[in-house]
Amino acid sequence: MSEFLQQLLNGLSLGAIYALIALGYTMVYGVLRFINFAHCDVFMVGAFIGYYLGQHLPHGTIWGGTLVLLCAMIGCALLGMLIERLAYRPLRGAPTLNVLITAIGVSLFLQYTGQLVFGATPRTFPPLFPSVNFNVGTLVFSSNQLLVIGVAVTLMVALRLIVFRTRIGTAMRAVSLNPNAARLVGVNNDVVISFTFGLGSALAAAGGILYALNYPSIDPLMGVMPGLKAFVAAILGGIGNIPGAALGGLLLGTVETFVSGSRFSTYKDAIAFAILIVILLFRPAGLLGKPTVEKV
Amino acid sequence: MRRLQSTLFLIALALGALGVVCPHETEAADEKAPIKIGAYASLTGSEATWGQSYERGTRLAIDELNAAGGVLGRPLKLLIEDNRSRPGESATSVRKLISRDKVVAVLGEVSSGRSLEAATVCQQMRVPMISNGSNPKVTEVGDYIFRVAYIDPFQGTVMAQFAREHLKIDRVALLTDNANAYAVGLGKFFKERFLADGGVVAIEKHYNSNERDFKAQLTAIKASGVEGLFVPGYYTEVGLIVQQARQLGFDAPIFGGDGWASPQLLAQAGESLRDTYYCDNFSMETDSPLVQRFIVKYRERFHEDPDSIAPLAYDAVAMLADAIGRAGSTGAAKIRTALAETQAFVGVSGNLSLDAQRNPQKRAFVVGFKEGRYRLEKTVKP
Numbered sequence: 256m257s258e259f260l261q262q263l264l265n266g267l268s269l270g271a272i273y274a275l276i277a278l279g280y281t282m283v284y285g286v287l288r289f290i291n292f293a294h295c296d297v298f299m300v301g302a303f304i305g306y307y308l309g310q311h312l313p314h315g316t317i318w319g320g321t322l323v324l325l326c327a328m329i330g331c332a333l334l335g336m337l338i339e340r341l342a343y344r345p346l347r348g349a350p351t352l353n354v355l356i357t358a359i360g361v362s363l364f365l366q367y368t369g370q371l372v373f374g375a376t377p378r379t380f381p382p383l384f385p386s387v388n389f390n391v392g393t394l395v396f397s398s399n400q401l402l403v404i405g406v407a408v409t410l411m412v413a414l415r416l417i418v419f420r421t422r423i424g425t426a427m428r429a430v431s432l433n434p435n436a437a438r439l440v441g442v443n444n445d446v447v448i449s450f451t452f453g454l455g456s457a458l459a460a461a462g463g464i465l466y467a468l469n470y471p472s473i474d475p476l477m478g479v480m481p482g483l484k485a486f487v488a489a490i491l492g493g494i495g496n497i498p499g500a501a502l503g504g505l506l507l508g509t510v511e512t513f514v515s516g517s518r519f520s521t522y523k524d525a526i527a528f529a530i531l532i533v534i535l536l537f538r539p540a541g542l543l544g545k546p547t548v549e550k551v
Numbered sequence: 552m553r554r555l556q557s558t559l560f561l562i563a564l565a566l567g568a569l570g571v572v573c574p575h576e577t578e579a580a581d582e583k584a585p586i587k588i589g590a591y592a593s594l595t596g597s598e599a600t601w602g603q604s605y606e607r608g609t610r611l612a613i614d615e616l617n618a619a620g621g622v623l624g625r626p627l628k629l630l631i632e633d634n635r636s637r638p639g640e641s642a643t644s645v646r647k648l649i650s651r652d653k654v655v656a657v658l659g660e661v662s663s664g665r666s667l668e669a670a671t672v673c674q675q676m677r678v679p680m681i682s683n684g685s686n687p688k689v690t691e692v693g694d695y696i697f698r699v700a701y702i703d704p705f706q707g708t709v710m711a712q713f714a715r716e717h718l719k720i721d722r723v724a725l726l727t728d729n730a731n732a733y734a735v736g737l738g739k740f741f742k743e744r745f746l747a748d749g750g751v752v753a754i755e756k757h758y759n760s761n762e763r764d765f766k767a768q769l770t771a772i773k774a775s776g777v778e779g780l781f782v783p784g785y786y787t788e789v790g791l792i793v794q795q796a797r798q799l800g801f802d803a804p805i806f807g808g809d810g811w812a813s814p815q816l817l818a819q820a821g822e823s824l825r826d827t828y829y830c831d832n833f834s835m836e837t838d839s840p841l842v843q844r845f846i847v848k849y850r851e852r853f854h855e856d857p858d859s860i861a862p863l864a865y866d867a868v869a870m871l872a873d874a875i876g877r878a879g880s881t882g883a884a885k886i887r888t889a890l891a892e893t894q895a896f897v898g899v900s901g902n903l904s905l906d907a908q909r910n911p912q913k914r915a916f917v918v919g920f921k922e923g924r925y926r927l928e929k930t931v932k933p
Contacts, residue, residue: 258774261799265766375635376599377787379819388798395800470763472791472819474597480761515767521729521757 257393262516263509268400270508271407272469275462276485277492277500278411279455285495286431286451289343289351292358294459295482296365297335299475301327301460302380302467303373309381320384324406324464328457335456336449343452344445369475380471383464403465410458411501418497423450431495484511487531493544502543585628586621586881588613588871589654591644591669593662596636597761597787600813601661601860605683606631607853608861609658612868615848622872623879630654634665645669649676655881656680658867661860662785663689663703663733670696679874679887681867683860685809686736690909695883697890697909699867699900701933703733706808706830707740709915709931710781713828715748717917717929718804720779724772725755726765726792728784737783737808753777758788765792766799773801785810790819797823804828812859817924824920828928833859833900834916836927845899859900866898 276298283291304327312319342361346354387398418424426447429437438444466481467473484507492503507527515523540546590609593602609629617626630652632644641660648654649672656679660666663684673680674693681697682689685706690696714720723745728734742752754775756768769792772780780796782789782805789811796805804826811829835846835856845865849857873896874889875881896903901913912933918925 258770261770261774262767265764265770269764269766370595374599375595375597377597377815379815390800395798397798466763470791471794472763472787476761477763512767516771520768524759 258516261394262512264394264396264400265516266509266512267505268396268403268469268508269512270488270505271400271403272462272466272481272504273485273488273508274501274504275403275407275410275458275465276481277489277504278407278414278497279458279462280486280489281492281494281497281500282414282458283451283455284489285497286427287448288431289354290358290486290494291452291455292355292482293338293361293365294455295478295485296362296369297331297338297456297459297478298463298466298482299369299473299478300334300365301331301463302473302477303369303475304330304460305383305464305467306378306380306473309383312383314382315385317384323383324461327460327464331460331463332453332457335452335459338456339449339452344448366475366479373475375475377472377474380467380473382471383468397469399465399468403469406461406465407501410461411497414454414458414497417454423447427451484527487527490531490541491534493541496541496543499541499543503541506542583625585626586623586875587628587630587652587654588656588658588868589645589648589652590629590631590658591634591641591648591665592631592659593636593665594631594633596634598636598662598785598813600786600815600858602633602636604858604860605659605661605864607849608857608864609868611849611852611861612865612872616868616872622875623881627868627872634660636662638664638668641665641669642672645672645680646676649673649678654678655875655883656871656886658864658871660684661863663736664731667692667732678883679871679890681871681890683863683867684733686733687908687910688732688736694891694909695887697870697905699863699870699898699903699911700809700832701913701915702910703737703808704740705933706915707737707742708744709830709917710806710808711741711744711748711750712931713830713917713929714745714779714781714804714806715750718779718806718828720750720777720804722751722753722775722777722779724753724775724777724780726768726772726780726782726784727755727757728760728788729757730760731784733808733810734783734785737810738781741781741783758784760785760788762788763791765795769796769799769801772796773799777803779803780805782807783810786813786816786819790816793820793827794823797825802826809859814858826920828917828919829925831859831916831918832913833857833862834918834927834930837916841897842899862899866900866903869898870896870903 279294305323308323308326342357389396426442429442430447488503488507489500492499511523511527514526592605613627613629634640634644645657657673658681661683663686666682666684666689670689670692674695679695683700685700685703687702690698725738727738782792793805806828808830812831874886878885878889893905903911905911915931917929919928
C-alpha cells in the first residue's frame with residue numbers, strides 16, 4: 256500500500272511538470288489555433304537562464320530562487336515575442352502547414368544553437384530553492400516536488416484570471432473566436448498575439464526551471480522528450496482547454512509512473528504514446544474538450 | 552538579372568562541391584612523412600568527459616613518442632573526430648578517417664556501443680582498431696579489432712563476488728539501461744555470476760539513456776527489500792539515479808561498473824554517493840614506479856589528476872607504436888599481425904598480453920566512496 260501511495264506521489268509530481276508545459280501549448284493553440292513546437296525549446300532556454308543566473312546568487316534561498324524564476328520567465332517571454340515577430344508574423348494568413356513547418360524549424364534552430372552556445376555536455380543545475388525532504392510515515396517527497404505542484408496551480412489560476420477577468424484576456428478570447436471580427440471591433444491583433452506568445456513562453460520558462468530543480472542535469476536537447484509528453488498531455492486533456500492541460504498532465508504522469516514501477520517498465524514511453532493514438536481515435540477533442548463540428 | 556543570378560549560384564555550388572570532393576593535397580610517399588593515426592571519441596555530448604580525457608591521454612602518449620624520435624623514424628600525427636556521444640556518427644567518422652585521411656590505424660572508443668559501430672567499419676576496410684570498451688562483442692567483430700581494457704564477463708564477476716563477499720548481499724536489484732549495449736551486457740554477466748554464487752536477484756528494472764526520472768523504478772526497488780542495487784549504466788544517469796535513490800530513503804549500497812568513472816559523477820551527486828562502489832581500469836593508488844611517473848607527467852601537462860580513461864588511451868597509443876615498431880612498416884596487415892603478437896607489454900593500466908580473442912587479461916580495481924572521493928577498496932587479478 257505504501258508503495259502504491261509513493262508511486263502516486265511520484266506520478267503527481269511528474270504530472271505537474273507535464274501540466275505546466277502543456278499549459279503553454281494549450282494556451283497558444285486556444286488563441287491562435289497553432290501548435291508552437293518551439294515551446295519545449297523555450298523551456299530549455301528558461302532552464303539555462305536559470306543555470307547561469309543561479310551561479311551569481313546564493314543557493315538554497317527562497318528569495319534567490321524566486322528572483323531567478325521571475326527573471327527566466329521575463330527573459331523567455333521576450334524570446335517568445337521575438338520568435339513570434341521574426342518567424343510567425345510574416346506567415347500570418349499563410350496555410351497552416353507552412354507555419355507548422357516553421358515552428359519545427361525554430362525548434363531545431365533553438366536546439367542546435369543551444370548546443371553551439373551552451374555546449375552539448377550536461378550541466379548540473381544549482382539548488383536554487385532550499386531543498387528539504389519530508390517523511391510522512393513511509394512516504395518520501397521533497398520540497399522541490401511540492402514547489403512544482405504549488406507553482407503549477409498558481410500559474411493555472413493566474414492564467415484563468417488573466418483570460419477571464421482582464422481586458423487583454425477578453426481580447427485574447429475575441430481573437431480566438433474570430434480574428435477578423437476582433438479587428439473590426441478595435442482589437443489590436445498584433446499586440447494580443449505577441450502577448451499570448453510572451454505568456455506561453457513565460458510558462459515554458461517556469462516549467463524549465465522547475466524541471467531542472469527536480470532533475471538537476473540540463474543540456475540543450477533536454478526539452479525534446481518532456482515537450483513531446485506534454486504535447487500528448489495537452490491533447491489528452493483537450494487542446495485549447497486550460498483545466499484540460501492540467502488533467503492531461505496529471506493523468507499522463509501518473510500512468511507513466513505506474514507503468515514504470517510495474518513489470519512493463521520497458522514499455523513506459525510506448526504506452527504514453529499509445530494513449531495519444533487511442534485518444535485521437537476515440538475522442539479527438541480530448542477528455543475535457545468539446546467536440547466541434549466543422550461546417551463545410 | 553534572374554538568369555545571371557541563377558548561373559552564378561550554380562557555379563558557386565559546383566565550386567563548393569568540388570572543394571569538398573577533391574582531396575586537399577597529393578601526398579608524396581615521403582619516408583619522413585608523419586604516420587597518421589585516427590581516433591574517434593565523444594568530445595562533446597553526454598559523455599564528453601570521456602572523450603576529452605581520451606584525447607588528453609592519447610596526445611600525451613603521441614607527444615612523448617614524437618619527442619623521443621617518433622616511430623620508425625617518423626613522427627606520429629593524430630587525427631581525432633568527435634562523435635558527439637551519439638549513435639551513428641562513429642561509423643561515419645571512422646569511414647572518413649580511413650578513406651579520406653588514410654590513417655594506418657584507428658583508436659577508440661570508451662563506449663562499447665560506439666566501438667561496435669566503428670569496429671564493423673574498421674574490420675570491413677581492414678584497418679586495425681584498438682578499443683577501450685569492455686563488451687566482449689567488440690573484439691568478436693573480427694581479427695582487426697583489439698582492446699586495451701578488461702572485458703565485461705570479468706567485470707561482472709568481480710562485482711558479483713564483491714557484492715556477495717565484501718558487501719555481504721544476498722538479495723540484489725538490477726537497474727539497467729536498455730538502450731546501452733554495455734549496460735545490458737554487464738548486467739547479464741553480473742546476474743549470471745551472482746546467481747551462481749548463491750545470491751537472489753529480487754527485482755530487475757530498466758530505463759532508457761537520457762531519462763531523468765527514476766523514482767518509479769527506485770520506489771519499486773526499495774519496496775522489494777533488497778540489500779543492494781547494481782546499476783551498470785553510464786555516469787550521466789547514475790548520478791541522478793543515486794541522488795533520487797537516497798532521496799527516497801534507499802540507503803543500501805549501490806554499485807556498478809566502469810561506466811561510472813567520471814568526475815562529473817561527483818559534481819552531480821555529491822554526498823549521495825556514500826556507500827557506493829564501482830569497478831575501474833586504473834587506480835592512482837597503484838604501487839608501481841611506471842604508474843607514478845605517468846601521474847607526474849599527466850599532472851605537469853594538464854594540472855589535474857588523471858582519471859581512468861586517459862591511462863588506457865595512453866596505453867593504446869603505446870601498444871600501437873610498439874606494434875608498428877615490431878612490424879617495421881605501416882602496412883595494415885603487418886600492424887595487425889604485430890598487434891596480435893603483443894605479449895607482456897607493460898602499460899600504465901596494467902599488463903597487456905593479448906589472448907587469442909585479442910583481449911588483455913588485466914586487473915580490476917574496485918573503488919568505494921569515502922570522505923568525498925573514491926578510494927581503492929580491492930584489487931582483483933584475473
